[in-house]
Amino acid sequence: MSSAELFQGGLDLLAVALLALGIKGLSKIRSARAANQLAATAMAMAVVGLLVSTQPTAVTWFWIAGGTAVGGALGMLTARLVPMTAMPETVALFNGCGGLSSLLVALGVLLAAEGDGLTPSLLVLVSIGFSIVVGAVTCTGSVVAMGKLQGWLPTPGWMLSRWRHGCNIALATVVLLAAVLTAGGSGDALWPLVISASLLGIGLTLPIGGADMPVVISLLNSYSGVAAAAAGFVVGQRLLIVAGAMVGAAGLILTQVMCTGMNRSLPAVLFGGALGSASTGSKGSGEYTNITSCSAEECALTLEAAERVVVVPGYGLAVAQAQHTLREVARLLEKHGVTVTYAIHPVAGRMPGHMNVLLAEADVPYEQLKEMDVINPEFPATDVVLVLGANDVVNPQAKTDPDSPLYGMPVLDVQEARTVFVVKRGMNAGYSGIKNDLFEHPNTSMVFGDAKQVLGNILGELKILGVGQL
Amino acid sequence: MDGFQEQLWVLLLGSLLGFELIGKVPPTLHTPLMSGANAISGITMLAALTLITRAGENTLLLILGSLALGFALFNVVGGFLVTDRMLTMFRSNRKRPGGSQ
Numbered sequence: 001m002s003s004a005e006l007f008q009g010g011l012d013l014l015a016v017a018l019l020a021l022g023i024k025g026l027s028k029i030r031s032a033r034a035a036n037q038l039a040a041t042a043m044a045m046a047v048v049g050l051l052v053s054t055q056p057t058a059v060t061w062f063w064i065a066g067g068t069a070v071g072g073a074l075g076m077l078t079a080r081l082v083p084m085t086a087m088p089e090t091v092a093l094f095n096g097c098g099g100l101s102s103l104l105v106a107l108g109v110l111l112a113a114e115g116d117g118l119t120p121s122l123l124v125l126v127s128i129g130f131s132i133v134v135g136a137v138t139c140t141g142s143v144v145a146m147g148k149l150q151g152w153l154p155t156p157g158w159m160l161s162r163w164r165h166g167c168n169i170a171l172a173t174v175v176l177l178a179a180v181l182t183a184g185g186s187g188d189a190l191w192p193l194v195i196s197a198s199l200l201g202i203g204l205t206l207p208i209g210g211a212d213m214p215v216v217i218s219l220l221n222s223y224s225g226v227a228a229a230a231a232g233f234v235v236g237q238r239l240l241i242v243a244g245a246m247v248g249a250a251g252l253i254l255t256q257v258m259c260t261g262m263n264r265s266l267p268a269v270l271f272g273g274a275l276g277s278a279s280t281g282s283k284g285s286g287e288y289t290n291i292t293s294c295s296a297e298e299c300a301l302t303l304e305a306a307e308r309v310v311v312v313p314g315y316g317l318a319v320a321q322a323q324h325t326l327r328e329v330a331r332l333l334e335k336h337g338v339t340v341t342y343a344i345h346p347v348a349g350r351m352p353g354h355m356n357v358l359l360a361e362a363d364v365p366y367e368q369l370k371e372m373d374v375i376n377p378e379f380p381a382t383d384v385v386l387v388l389g390a391n392d393v394v395n396p397q398a399k400t401d402p403d404s405p406l407y408g409m410p411v412l413d414v415q416e417a418r419t420v421f422v423v424k425r426g427m428n429a430g431y432s433g434i435k436n437d438l439f440e441h442p443n444t445s446m447v448f449g450d451a452k453q454v455l456g457n458i459l460g461e462l463k464i465l466g467v468g469q470l
Numbered sequence: 471m472d473g474f475q476e477q478l479w480v481l482l483l484g485s486l487l488g489f490e491l492i493g494k495v496p497p498t499l500h501t502p503l504m505s506g507a508n509a510i511s512g513i514t515m516l517a518a519l520t521l522i523t524r525a526g527e528n529t530l531l532l533i534l535g536s537l538a539l540g541f542a543l544f545n546v547v548g549g550f551l552v553t554d555r556m557l558t559m560f561r562s563n564r565k566r567p568g569g570s571q
Contacts, residue, residue, distance in 0.1 A: 005546035018552025019510060020487055027495040033557040035507050040550040043513065050516055054523040063532045067539030074540075078548060079555060091505045098512045098545040104538035105517040112524065112531050124475050221504055224511040229484070229516030231475055231517040237561050241477055243513040250507050254500065261497070310506045346497055353500035360559040366498060 004053040011049030012239045018042035019243055023250055031364075046239055058157070084361050085318045088351040092146040092217050092367060095224050099138025102227035103194070106131035109168065109234050110182075122138050122183065127233035129179040132190075133197045134227040138376055140201030142220050149213055153206070164207050165271070171200040204270070211392065212269045214351040215258050219266075221252025242418050261346030262409055288427055293446040296454050299386075299421050300461030305332060306419075308385035310375065311342045312412055313359065316389015320454035323362030324389065329459050331366070335468030343375040343385075343412050345393035372412055379416035387414060387422040387438075390452050393435045394422075406434055420444040423454045502556045509549025517543035 025035025056064060075094075080088045106128045113120045120128070149151035155425070174196040182188030208216055225247030232240025259266050303309060317323060330340045342364065349357035357370060364468045370378075379385070387394055397404040398411040415418050420443050427439075427446075438444055447454050462468070495503055518538035525531035 020491060023491045023507065023510070024566070026506045027492055027499060029496065029499060029560060032499060032502060033554065033562070034507075036550060036553045036557060037504065037508055038544075042517075043510070043546060043550075046513070046516055047519065050519055054520070056523050059527070059532070060523055060525070063525075063536040064519065064539065067518070067522075067536035068543055071540030071543030072547045075544040075546070076551060078544070079548045079551030082552065084556070087501055087505070087552070087556070090548075091501075091508055094505070094545045094549045094552075095508050095511070097541040097552065098508065098514060099511070101514045101518060101538045101542035101545065104534055104541070105514060105521055108521045108525075108531050108534040108538065111534070112521070115528060115531075116498070116546075218504055221508050221511065224508065225488075228511045228514045228517075229481060231514045233474075233515045235520045236473065236477070237516055238477065238480050240513055240516055241480045242487075243510055246485030246488035246509045247483050247484045247511045250492045251504075253492040254495070254504060257495065258500070316562050344497070349503050351504070353497050353502070356498040356560060357501055366560065369498070371497060438545065441550065469501060 002053075003054070008053035008057045011045050015042040015046040015049070015239060016242050018045070020246065022328025023246060030380065044400060078323055084358055085315075085350075086150075087323075087354055087357065088214060088217055089146045089149045091351075092142045092149065092220070095217065095221050096139045096142030096146070097218075099135045099227050100147070101135075102131050102224070102231040103135030103139060105231045106135065106234050107190075107194070113200075117209075123390070125183040127230055129182045129193065131177055131184070131227060131230035131234050132193055133175055134223055134230055134290075136194060136197035137201035137204070138220055138223040138227050140198045141205040141223075142217070144202050144205040145213055145216050145220065148205075148208075149425060164203065168203045169198065171196055171203055175200055197429040208269065210244055211347075212262075212264065214347060215255060215262070215264065215266070215356075217351070218255040218258055219270075220250060222248050222255060225251055258352050264409070285431035288435070290440045291382075291427070291446055292444065293448055294421075296447060296449075296457035297461050298445070299447050299454075300458045300465065302384055302419055302421070303338070303386070303458070304336065304465050304467050306333075306338055308339045308378075308382045309333060309341075309384045309386065310370075310382050310414075310417070311340065311350060312385060312387045312390050312394055312414060313342060313355055314388060314393065315342075315355075318349060318355070318358045318389070320451035320453075322387065322388070322450075322455050323358055323364070325455040325459060327362045327364055329455055329462065332459070332462050332468035341370050341375065343372065343414075344369050345372055345390070345412055346410070348390065348393060356419050372410060376413050379413050380416040383419065385414040385417040385420045387420065387424075388455075389423065391424075391436055392434065393439050395434065396441075397434070398439050400437070404434065414438065415441050415443065418443065421447055423447045423449065423451050425450060498560070499569055502553050505549055505556070506553040509546050509553060512542045512545030512549060515546055518542050 018038050022035045022039030025031040110128050135199040178189040178193035225244045229244025231240045333340050394412050394414045396415050398409045522535035
C-alpha cells in the first residue's frame with residue numbers, strides 16, 4: 001500500500017468519525033451549527049484524500065474543475081437566495097440531484113465496462129442495477145415533490161383512482177425485469193430500466209397529497225442515502241457505504257417521527273392517496289353558514305384586555321412575510337403585561353420544524369415556542385388565540401368527526417380558549433381542502449385579510465390605544 | 471467475495487449507527503437535520519470523482535462523471551450552506567450572543 005493510499009485510508013476513517021459526530025450533533029440545538037460545519041469538513045477531507053491518492057491527470061482535472069465550479073456555484077447561489085418559506089422544496093431539489101448523481105455514476109461504470117469489453121462481476125452488476133433504480137426513483141420523485149409543493153403540478157384525476165396502483169405495479173414489474181436483465185449482463189435492458197424507474201418515481205409521488213409531502217421528502221432523503229450506499233458498492237468505496245447507510249437509517253427514523261406527529265402511518269401516506277381526496281365530491285356541500293367576522297380594531301381591543309394570548313402561526317403567515325409584524329405586535333403586548341406564547345403544531349409550516357425556522361428568522365425567542373402537547377392543556381385558561389394562516393392544524397373535526405379525512409390527526413385545541421380570532425384571506429378551504437368547523441364555532445371571529453396587512457392594522461390600533469407605551 | 475462481504479459489514483454497521491445517532495430530536499431541528507443529512511447523501515461526489523479519474527480518454531465517461539460530480543456538489547454545497555443559514559437564525563436568538571459556540 002502506497003503512502004498516498006495510507007493517507008487516504010486515514011482521512012476516510014477520520015471523515016467517518018466526523019460525519020457520525022456531525023449527525024449526532026445536528027440533533028441538539030446547542031451543537032447543531034458546529035456539527036453541520038464538522039460534517040462539511042469531513043466531506044472536504046474525503047475529497048482531498050481521494051484526489052491525493054488518485055493523482056488526476058491534466059485532462060481529468062479539467063473535467064473535475066468544470067463539474068465542481070458549476071455544481072458548487074449553483075448550490076451556493078441557491079442556498080443564499082432561496083427564501084426560508086421555500087425550504088421543503090429546496091431540500092427536495094437538492095435531494096433529487098443527489099439521486100441523479102448516483103444514477104449517473106452507476107450508468108458511467110456500466111458503460112465504462114462495456115467500452116472495455118469487460119463484464120463486471122455479478123455483485124457489481126446487481127449494485128449497479130440497484131443504484132440506477134433507487135437513484136432514478138429518488139430523482140424523479142423529488143422533482144415531483146418539489147413541483148407539488150410549489151403548486152406547479154396538480155394531481156391528475158385518474159391518479160387518484162385505483163388505476164394508479166395497477167399502473168405502478170406494472171411499472172415496478174418492468175423495473176424488476178429490466179434490473180434482473182441488467183444484472184445478468186444484458187446491456188439492452190439498461191435504458192428501459194432507467195426510463196421505467198424514472199416513471200415509477202413519478203407514479204409513486206404524484207398521487208400523494210400536498211399535506212403529506214414533508215413525509216415523502218423525508219423518505220426520499222432516506223432513499224438518496226441508500227442510493228449513495230449503492231453507488232459505494234458500485235465503485236467499491238467504503239466511505240460512501242457508511243455515509244449512505246447512516247443517512248438512510250437516520251432518514252427513516254426522521255420519517256417515522258414525522259408520521260407520528262401527523263398521526264399518519266407510512267403506508268397510508270404512500271398508498272392512501274391524497275388527504276382529502278375522498279371529500280373532493282363534497283366540496284360544494286361544505287359551505288360555511290354561520291360565520292362571525294370582525295375588524296382589526298375589535299381584535300386589537302380584545303388583545304389589549306387579555307392576560308394570556310396564544311398565537312398559532314401557519315404557513316399563510318410565512319407566505320405573507322408577516323413574521324416580523326407579528327413580532328412587533330407581540331412586543332407591544334408583552335410590554336403591556338400580556339403573556340404571549342406561540343403554539344407550534346408538529347407540522348406547522350410545510351415541514352416539521354419549518355415554522356420554528358421562520359419564527360427564528362423574525363427573532364422570536366425559541367423559549368416562547370410551545371409544542372402541541374405542552375400548550376393544549378393551557379387553552380382553557382387562555383383569553384385570546386390568534387390563528388394566523390393556519391387551518392387544518394386547528395380543525396376540531398380531527399377529534400369529533402370520524403368521517404373526516406383529518407380524523408385522528410393531532411390538532412391544537414384552540415376552540416377551548418375564551419376567544420379565537422382567525423386571520424384568513426377568504427373562506428377557501430385549507431391545504432387539504434377540508435372544511436374547518438372552527439370557523440363556525442361561537443367563540444370564533446374571522447378577521448379577513450392578508451396576514452401582514454391585518455397584523456399591521458392591529459399594530460396601528462394597539463399604538464393608538466397606547467398599549468406598551470410608557 | 472471477501473471485499474463484498476466486508477462491504478456488507480460496513481453497510482450493516484453504518485445503518486445501525488444511523489439508527490442510534492438520531493435518538494431524540496427536538497421538532498425545532500427537524501428541518502435543519504433533514505437538510506443536513508441530505509447534504510451528506512451528496513457523498514456520491516466521491517464516486518463521481520472516481521469515475522472521472524478512471525475514465526482516461528473516454529469523453530463520454532468524462533462528461534457523465536462531470537455531470538454526476540456537478541449534481542452531487544450542488545447537493546453538498548447547497549445543502550450544507552442552507553442548513554448553516556437556518557441554524558444561524560437559531561443562534562442569533564440566544565440571550566448571550568457570542569457565547570461558547
